[in-house]
Amino acid sequence: MQPIRLFGDPVLRTAAEIVTDFDKQLRGLVADLTETMLDAPGSGLAAPQIGVGLRVFTYHIDEDQCGHLVNPVLHFPSEEDQDGPEGCLSLPGLTFDCRRREHVVAHGQNMHGDPVTVEGTALLSRCIQHESDHLDGVMFIDRLDPQTRREAMRAIREAEWSGLAAPTVKVSPHPLRGLGL
DSSP: OOOOOTTTTTTSSSBBBBBOOOSHHHHHHHHHHHHHHHHHTTTTGGGGGBBBBBEEEEEEEEEHHHHHHEEEEOOOOOOOOOEEEETTTTTTEEEEEEEEEEEEEEEEEEEEEEEEEEEEHHHHHHHHHHHHHTTTTTTGGGGGGGHHHHHHHHHHHHTTTOOOOOOOOOOSSSOOOTTTO
């Protein structure tokens, strides 16, 4: 399990790099993301949330809707939106209503480099959009209406975890080619 980076950590505002090496290190990252997400517990976790600047996320809505996606590209088959509560493991304990697309189709790869398509509505759609945003350095509070965003920022400032020091990160002895933070 890895420490989850909290709001304010610069890695959460940095766009992640495209994965080009589908190797043992990537499979280890997917395992770390999955274990950390399930332990938290959360519905999804993106690599930047554990300090790794790669375009990878895991998701677990229920036993039939779980997995991971590498280098996702999203398409929206309809203009229909959904409103609903959304939270984030990088903003522990806080939830705000956020507008997302109701239906998403995500194309990407699995940890072995094979093509994968994940299609979802409702909570799965929300999760895929949320985690993909993390890969672009976007947090769900950026998508809130102005009044709700003000409330969210106030709640963040008042949260007991706000202002905590960033977690200590061990430096890997393996070459990361600048992709690990």
